[in-house]
Amino acid sequence: MARYRCTVCNFVYDEAKEGRKFSDLPEGWRCPVCNAEKSAFILLSDSAKIAPESTTVSDVLIAQLAAWGVKYVFGIPGTSCLGVVDALRKNDEIRFIQVRHEQTAAFMASAYAKLTGNVAACLTVAGPGATNLATGLYDAKLDRAPVIALTGLVKRQSIGPGSFQEIDQHSFFEPICVFNKVLMSEDQTTTLATLAVKHALVERGVSHLSIPNDVQKIPYSAKILPMEGRIPNRAITPSPALMQAAADAIDASTRPVIISGFGALSQGEAVMRFARKITAPIVTTFRGKGVVDEYDEQYMGSHGTISSTSAAEVVRKSDLLIVAGASYSDMTQIPEKKTVQIDIDPMMLAKNHPVAVGLWGNTSEVLPALLAKVKERRDEDYREEMRTLKAAWLKQLEKESESRQKPLRPQYIISVLNQKLADDAVIALDIGENGWWFGRNFLMKTTQQLVMSGYLASMGAGLPGALAAKIAYPARQVACITGDGGFAMVMGDFMTAVKQELPVKLFLMNNRQLGMIMQEQKVEGYPNWQTELYNCDFARYAENCGGIGIRVEEPGELPAAVDKALSSKKPALVDIATDPRRFI
Secondary structure (H helix, E strand, O other), X not given: OOEEEEOOOOOEEEHHHHOOOHXXXXXXXXXXXXXXXXXXXXXXXXXXXXOOOOOEHHHHHHHHHHHOOOOEXXXXXXXXXXXXXXXXXXXXXXXXXXXXXXXXHHHHHHHHHHHHOOOEEXXXXXXXXXXXXXXXXXXXXXXXXXXXXXXXXXXXXXXXXXXXXXXXXXXXXXXXXEEEEEOOOHHHHHHHHHHHHHHHHHHOOEEXXXXXXXXXXXXXXXXXXXXXXXXXXOXXXXXXXXXXXXXXXXXXXXXXXXXXXXXXXXXXXXXXXXXXXXXXXXXXXXXXXOOOOOOOOOEEEEOOOOOOHHHXXXXXXXXXXXXXXXXXXXXXXXXXXXXXXXXXXXXXXOOOOOOOEEEEOOHHHXXXXXXXXXXOOOOHHHHHHHHHHHHHHHHHHHHHXXXXXXXXXXXXXXXXXXXXXXXXXXXXXXXXXXXXXXXXXXXXXXXXXXXXXXXXXXXXXXXXXXXXXXXXXXXXXXXXXXXXHHHHHHHHHHHHHXXXXXXXXXXXXXXXXXXXXXXXXXHOOOOOOOOEOOOOXXXXXXXXXXOEEEEEOOHHHHHHXXXXXXXXXXXXXXXXXXXXXXXX
């Protein structure tokens, strides 16, 4: 005789005791304890432990993820994921952060992964919760951030006919993920959990697990698999012949330029030693900002659409580019020149055009090895040219920031933040006009960190990025530079900052416009239309949420307002009346 357990209340129907087979019960029969339908019952094996506090598939799943380094799960509880939510409640090794929108949960997981290199997870229900994750997960996919998405799913018995909140989640997530599975059986729990983490870390992408509602609650126990010995070493180095070819190309150049991307962010010291040895200027991509101290005379600025005049000039006149960890996006505009390229992803090598030498490997391994091979080269004329170009660029930025116009000029706002933010601040940057001015005018230090939505360039990623940064680095100052358009997309989660006691500081450039779009309409010859924004009083909104709200309309008010926000122990928002016009 068999036993069946109600997945809602854990009542067990024992055929031996009841004297009637479960299959013989009429379809309208309901659980005598919770009134759940017959379909809510699942067959128990003889070895299953029957107890209200018994270990479930969800408990094993969460324990396995925690054992492999998942420390945070961002999300919203809901009907089809309650088993997993309860497992999170009972597990002391992993923390659940409740948010107000699933998009925020996915953006937070993506930002946490970008900042730390560790995998984070987001959780939501089937159907609309799952689809709301998509934007943040695409951000992780395109920026190569390791993220786990956990979604509830309708009961196995209900998959197919179009049940409440049922969508084809597997197909929906397939183009987003490097690993995408449905946990259909308790015996798959530890295997799929470990594979999800492994794929996310090794392939640097999104793994997704859907867990049917009934499977989440199946009593189950299993040995938690250790991580040791299961993740490959990423210390990849090219062949000696290729390394020598790269060194020869560098030694033969007279105007080399180093272009450092996001993939070399952790190798700032190695980049600078390399630049010093061969007397080469350093240029970064937007996401590579902060790889070296941007006040250093050999740093020329970022290249591409936010390019400094000094960066554009040295790249234009170069006879060799040494490109480390850059993805060659169309926004970076790295030109076709003789190139030595270093990247951990072999598909990035010669992505846009042939290179002289492509070095497949980790920058942490390749740069020191290459440094030992190249000849030291002293070129005082080249160094003096760098100083002159850099001085002219800094003078231009200083001239722009002197403005005291009303509404406040973005260049002035960035200048004040440049002076006030801590040397080890983490800066979450939203997409829009605010991001353009930051990339062009803000000079970062190596001890600061930048997190942003890179390839997807999604508005609304700023606040979630700041929340994730404060969770990852609670002792560091965390600032979000955003616009009125981007903030309004996720402003509900300012309440998350207050609830979770995450004292992030938001500096909102309020120009009452979708400023970037307004400029693009102008460039393309269209009339300005539908970019004007109707805004609430964002400072009062922050106060109503329980945080600090400050409104700035006069240029002279800004420094004190920034100081007040940065010194606050609460989440703070500085709403700055900002001029939407450029360079006038």
